[in-house]
Amino acid sequence: MTTPDEFFSDKALAKQLYEAVRQAIASLGEAGIRVGKSQIAFRRRIAFAWVWMPGQYLTGRPTAPLVLSVGLRRRAESPRWKQVVESAPGRFTHHLELYAVPDVDAEVRAWLREAWEAAE
Numbered sequence: 001m002t003t004p005d006e007f008f009s010d011k012a013l014a015k016q017l018y019e020a021v022r023q024a025i026a027s028l029g030e031a032g033i034r035v036g037k038s039q040i041a042f043r044r045r046i047a048f049a050w051v052w053m054p055g056q057y058l059t060g061r062p063t064a065p066l067v068l069s070v071g072l073r074r075r076a077e078s079p080r081w082k083q084v085v086e087s088a089p090g091r092f093t094h095h096l097e098l099y100a101v102p103d104v105d106a107e108v109r110a111w112l113r114e115a116w117e118a119a120e
Contacts, residue, residue, distance in 0.1 A: 002035050014053050017066040020104040021051055021112075028116045039069075047071065048119035049112060054097075064097035068108070070115050078107070 004022075008015035018040065025031050025042050034041045039052035048071050054063040067082070075084055075092045083095045094111070098104065 002037075004033070004035060004040060007035050007040060011053065011065070014065040016101055017098045017104070018051050020101045021049070021066075021068055021098075024104055024109050024112055025049065025116065027109075028113055031116065042116075044116065044119040046119050048115035064099055066098045068096045068098055068104075070094045070096070070111050071119075072111065072115055073118055076111060076114075080107070 004015070004018060008018060022033070022042075030044070031048075032043045034043060034047075038056065039050045041047040042049040050069040052067055052069070053065065054067055055065070064082075070093070071087075072092050072094060073090055075086070076094055080096055081094050082097050085093045085095075087093045096103075096108065
């Protein structure tokens, strides 16, 4: 298994954004981190948030340095979401492009709290 440092090697802005998300989640309480080849998952009993770099998959056009995906039991309406997918009945995965550390604001922290609490 790789580490977050290895996952973000030579991707300084994506690493800063990940750290902002990680700190927001750490402020909620305990959560495990699982680093995979394509994403980093945050989990309690189940995974509730993921970060990934779209530039690994999309070429030829500008992309956000990092995408935060949040699993909620409802469709959270917001123009900030890049995409919302009902991955299973009553399970919605929300994708948010992150460009700067201030993007991890109070609204994002509230979504993370909701997902963290539901993952218990």
